[in-house]
Amino acid sequence: MAKLKSDNPDQCISCNICLTACPVARATRKYRGPKLTGPALTRLRMLIEDQDPMLQYCSNCKNCDRVCPSGTPISTLNMKARSAYYKKNPHTLAEKILSNNELMGKTITSIPFASTIANLGMKITKAAGAFEIVGMSSKAPFPTYAKKSFSAMFKSISQPKCDKKVLFFPGCYVNYNEPQVGVDLVHVFNHNNIEVLIDDNFVCCGSPMISAGYIDKVQHNADINSKILASYAKQGIDIITTCTTCALILKQEYDELFELEAVKEYNVHMYDAIEYLLNMYERGELKTDFKTLNKKEIYHTPCHLKVQGYGKPTLKLLNKIPGVEVVDADAGCCGLSGIYGYKTNTAEVAAIVGSKLQKTIKESDAHEGVCECNICRLQMQNNTGKKAYHPLHTIRQAYGI
């Protein structure tokens, strides 16, 4: 087992490499930068109470963690400090609303026509300027709600009985906003003789709450999710995610934030869906009865995937499909970083950060965008004139199923 660096600000040797990689510091001087706001001020916070307003500018995108040669958990130090800050200071209305994504999603997708009304309502409130009143940006690309949740759709898919089973953690976005990703996953895995299980007791991984400074609330979710995940892992069942942020929270942040023992039992069984399929391909186990597709896609790597240390499986796998050419956008962070891009005070920073990716996609001769992260995809579609899909969409298309 690799020895990982603990939650210790003194891990930082002040080399400041993180500043070169921080997309927020590049976009604005309102943020002090990862080294100072993270490890340096954490040392200070151990001595005195700190009310640094610059803390709100960290987007938890983790580019600092990615380049740190010392393995300092910089972004997590920031999130812990933010949570401590909110013990003494009130949350904004936007933070309260945006961190309630799961409740909203559940409610809206469980009532007939509620999603239509909610999506329409969102348009109207946006147009009426009500978003700005509660501190949410009307310019940001908000997701729409699905008519039916993924778990409802999942029940109507009849899967073949297979010896091999995996557990899927869909996460809120797939559950309530884009269930198609989950449906594609089930079909692609079934095609490869793998049955997909879901567990109705899963709750939100907690990512929006972490960003909004509600770490205490996340502990409750972490307890529930980690127990379920560990119980499957113990039976030797691999766990699949499609959302790179959910994966990071479940695998890493539950450990960094709460030191939950259960994490070590299941994180060795966790795989991103595409990573899993690529592994199968490399072992010669993946079905390759792909149709020729004739399309060019531009791929954006989510920051939360880059920091997990397994490269870019999507780039490798999609290029195996005949007629598919995938190019790497290599254009940095999308900027939205969960709820960060939707709060008025940080939305303008997010817009600057994401502009390079938008420009790259817009100017590319690719037909469509492709990306694992749900929120990144919203930015990839935002004023670029192109659609963006999860890679499973292309794989399913190639299988013709």
Place this chain on the structure above:
Amino acid sequence: MSKSDVVVIGGGISGLFAACLAAKKKKSVTLLSYGQGALAVAGGIIDIFGYDQDGNMVKDPLEHIKTLALPHPYAKIGVDHVKEAVDAFLNLCKESNYPYLGNIRENQLVPTAIGGFKPSCLTPMSIDTNLFKKCTKLVVVDFDLLKDFYAQLIAEGFSKTCPNKQISTITVKLPYETGPHFRDVSALDVARLLEDDVSILNVIEQLKSKASADTLFIFPPVIGETPNNRVLNKLKQALCGNVIEVSAIPPSVTGYRTDAMLVKIAKTLGVEIIEKANVFSCVKEGTHCKKVLTQNYSHVYEYEADEFILATGGIFGGGTVAQMSRMFEPIFNIEIDVPKDNQQWSYQYLFTGKPQPFATYGINTDESLRPIDSNNQLLYDNVRVVGRALGGYDFCYEKSGNGVAICSAYHAIAQI
């Protein structure tokens, strides 16, 4: 599990350069790196050999390298490969449109952030030391609000080191917002701002009245962030060609550019770069390494290859680990020969200009850079050690850091 011809561990200058060279030889290359290398801290100038053991400045690095004995890495690499390595580096930079100046037969005097000079061999175009010889007037350019750059101190330094030159300072103002809600302005901020043409014009406007054929403008390291010399060329065009940068505190913009250049070249050549890949162990058969293993908060990833390049640096970045009475390399579990008594590792008085014993501690290798134990037994037949992870030299005292890095990378790849 992925399989490639070559796996490089470490993404500093030695690892990146090795990866590029291997890819140029049409090898499939995977580069695994846990965090970025020292370039962005240390700077982009390439020292080959600056000072001999008595502290005298070396005039001709190549001549001096001929005199070095084992276990110095240069003695293992050999003069021919040192020469070829420097050529390969210069060519790579040129192909990438970010050419370097200098040659292996001559040290240049590079201006420092305190108005002195240090010997170095290869420099980016933004540090053209010939301009110093040519110009009789020096203008140190400060930027209003720029932190940790001391134009006055530099000017005073140069008035001592260059007594025959006329020296002055000037402060350029840029439209930065100020106040408690804004971060201090760093060299990196200014470098990024200058990527914008309007800002360059603004700077030129404030400096051009002082420009002349023998006036040299000495800038902080802010001349653009992209390794393409676009900003430099615009400034030079407007300021009679006389523009040079000096270093400042980390992050080093000059090193950041060189790092970006090497990453770009590696990607273009098809090197698969896996970031945040924490290599923690290997699987071997006898003395043959089959694969290396990485793991973060996850299952274990395996990377199989025919050849492995160990480019994990020194204590910085965790390439070697120091404990009480012991130093070792953690991936291949290589013991490093050090005195049992930690007190002997260092010379008690810092900053006395004396070399520090610990500075030469590193992995011992045979002449083809493969690790050997204290009885000279080969530990791995397909692992080659490059860069700061090597023992037997003191980059800090002799000024040879990036030089050993590129030459050892070249020597290693030449054999595979």
